[in-house]
Amino acid sequence: MSRASDRAYSTIxxxxxxxxxxxxxxxxxxxxxEICDVSxxxxxxxxxxxxxxxLIHKTESQRSYVADWSLDDIGDAFELRAMLEGHAARRAxxxxxxxxxxxxxxxxxxxxxxxxxxxPDVDGFLELNREFHxxxxxxxxxxxxxxxxxxxxxxxVVWRTAHHYGKDELRRSHQEHDELLAAFARGDGAWxxxxxxGHIRRAFHxxxxxxxxxxxxxxxxxxxxx
Amino acid sequence: MSRASDRAYSTIxxxxxxxxxxxxxxxxxxxxxEICDVSxxxxxxxxxxxxxxxLIHKTESQRSYVADWSLDDIGDAFELRAMLEGHAARRAxxxxxxxxxxxxxxxxxxxxxxxxxxxPDVDGFLELNREFHxxxxxxxxxxxxxxxxxxxxxxxVVWRTAHHYGKDELRRSHQEHDELLAAFARGDGAWxxxxxxGHIRRAFHxxxxxxxxxxxxxxxxxxxxx
DNA sequence: GCGCTTCTTATTGTATACAAAATTGCGCAG
DNA sequence: CTGCGCAATTTTGTATACAATAAGAAGCGC
Numbered sequence: 396m397s398r399a400s401d402r403a404y405s406t407i408x409x410x411x412x413x414x415x416x417x418x419x420x421x422x423x424x425x426x427x428x429e430i431c432d433v434s435x436x437x438x439x440x441x442x443x444x445x446x447x448x449x450l451i452h453k454t455e456s457q458r459s460y461v462a463d464w465s466l467d468d469i470g471d472a473f474e475l476r477a478m479l480e481g482h483a484a485r486r487a488x489x490x491x492x493x494x495x496x497x498x499x500x501x502x503x504x505x506x507x508x509x510x511x512x513x514x515p516d517v518d519g520f521l522e523l524n525r526e527f528h529x530x531x532x533x534x535x536x537x538x539x540x541x542x543x544x545x546x547x548x549x550x551x552v553v554w555r556t557a558h559h560y561g562k563d564e565l566r567r568s569h570q571e572h573d574e575l576l577a578a579f580a581r582g583d584g585a586w587x588x589x590x591x592x593g594h595i596r597r598a599f600h601x602x603x604x605x606x607x608x609x610x611x612x613x614x615x616x617x618x619x620x621x
Numbered sequence: 622m623s624r625a626s627d628r629a630y631s632t633i634x635x636x637x638x639x640x641x642x643x644x645x646x647x648x649x650x651x652x653x654x655e656i657c658d659v660s661x662x663x664x665x666x667x668x669x670x671x672x673x674x675x676l677i678h679k680t681e682s683q684r685s686y687v688a689d690w691s692l693d694d695i696g697d698a699f700e701l702r703a704m705l706e707g708h709a710a711r712r713a714x715x716x717x718x719x720x721x722x723x724x725x726x727x728x729x730x731x732x733x734x735x736x737x738x739x740x741p742d743v744d745g746f747l748e749l750n751r752e753f754h755x756x757x758x759x760x761x762x763x764x765x766x767x768x769x770x771x772x773x774x775x776x777x778v779v780w781r782t783a784h785h786y787g788k789d790e791l792r793r794s795h796q797e798h799d800e801l802l803a804a805f806a807r808g809d810g811a812w813x814x815x816x817x818x819g820h821i822r823r824a825f826h827x828x829x830x831x832x833x834x835x836x837x838x839x840x841x842x843x844x845x846x847x
Numbered sequence: 848g849c850g851c852t853t854c855t856t857a858t859t860g861t862a863t864a865c866a867a868a869a870t871t872g873c874g875c876a877g
Numbered sequence: 878c879t880g881c882g883c884a885a886t887t888t889t890g891t892a893t894a895c896a897a898t899a900a901g902a903a904g905c906g907c
Contacts (some may be wrong), residue, residue: 398860399860399862400860408769424888425887436862444669456869456870456889457869458870458888458889471765538675539701547769569683624890625891659891661893682859682900683899684859685859701892
């Protein structure tokens with residue numbers, strides 16, 4: 396993390412995720428280099444990584460822009476996530492040991508605490524939720540699956556909109572994690588897969604509803620739909 | 622493709638896929654730069670891309686080595702491919718139009734020709750097969766799915782071992798494509814998904830059988846395996 | 848002789864300078 | 878006024894030089 400290219404990556408990434416850089420904004424290497432206080436070389440490496448993450452997009456003439464996400468694209472990403480995380484849960488159910496199961500239980504207990512707080516600790520929830528899913532992914536023991544999923548998990552939209560989660564959705568999420576733990580305890584891969592897939596799909600619809608609400612407000616004028 | 626970094630990427634990639642660089646071999650940037658007749662800068666970009674493809678592997682001290690593939694890893698990759706290509710087939714079945722269907726039919730007809738030739742035109746088969754699957758993937762209309770799959774499709778092992786395909790396996794493959802076309806013609810996504818998943822899994826077992834045969838032979842003499 | 852430290856060397860990371868390519872803006876002809 | 882084409886400027890791609898860091902080798906004490 397102390398390396399310049401890592402700093403550049405984190406910095407630019409954060410600017411995109413936070414919305415400081417809006418979808419469609421152009422990314423000029425020199426400008427980014429100055430912002431990150433490094434030279435263009437590490438910036439270029441960072442841009443490569445961000446492109447692989449699909450957070451940015453290069454035109455045919457090699458200029459970089461912040462990727463814009465249609466609702467379709469987002470639905471797409473969630474669909475893939477549901478499938479892949481479901482697969483991860485199935486594999487994890489077959490491989491999990493007692494120590495890991497216990498760790499997951501503790502993690503979800505802390506999620507429960509974040510959820511029942513008033514007001515709910517959404518940031519804490521997000522961090523713990525991330526930890527919970529990461530642990531399952533690790534237990535699935537598939538380097539390739541991990542590689543594919545990390546690209547999908549780190550989505551700007553998700554993080555921005557998760558803050559719109561209501562108390563009900565947070566509790567529901569916590570509850571689904573518990574069901575997942577039950578499936579793990581029994582080593583029932585198919586069950587775990589079903590729950591996980593549903594868990595992700597629910598998250599998508601929660602997002603889509605919030606999004607529709609937002610765009611309904613914004614789009615009094617009109618929509619850029621193709 | 623005329624860019625130096627693309628040349629470096631193709632060159633190094635080809636060396637790995639062909640086996641000229643064996644799993645575990647170290648990749649020194651300067652040496653590669655000389656081989657590719659470019660400077661280290663584009664080589665570094667190429668290495669990044671190859672790392673994303675999981676064809677190479679970086680140690681904690683940032684040195685690069687050709688990735689070695691255990692049979693488990695390969696099975697893993699095929700499993701993910703089966704799932705994702707199955708998903709692609711399902712989506713494609715819902716979206717396909719007559720022109721694309723016709724194009725797929727013609728492609729598979731040419732595959733048929735390559736298969737019945739004696740000796741079978743394996744290189745032609747591979748290229749057409751790639752085209753066939755690419756067309757389906759395109760029809761699935763999911764940029765993210767495309768992104769995830771391209772990483773999985775371009776595997777060195779697959780290409781090296783496909784040459785071991787017997788006439789039966791080639792014919793079987795051609796036949797499965799025909800079934801897929803039937804599913805597409807009826808817009809039956811679930812059917813298409815089943816066939817595609819089976820198609821990929823069959824390919825894996827064909828590989829695994831060949832691999833077991835090969836390692837049995839090799840391990841009699843003794844290999845430089847670490 | 849063995850283990851530790853330190854110095855040397857090899858390799859990667861970063862910065863900068865230069866080359867190539869592309870976009871933009873201007874000028875000019877129609 | 879519009880469309881085309883050229884040139885000026887901006888932006889990206891590549892090469893090279895230098896700095897930082899990790900591996901390897903030699904020296905030293907025990």
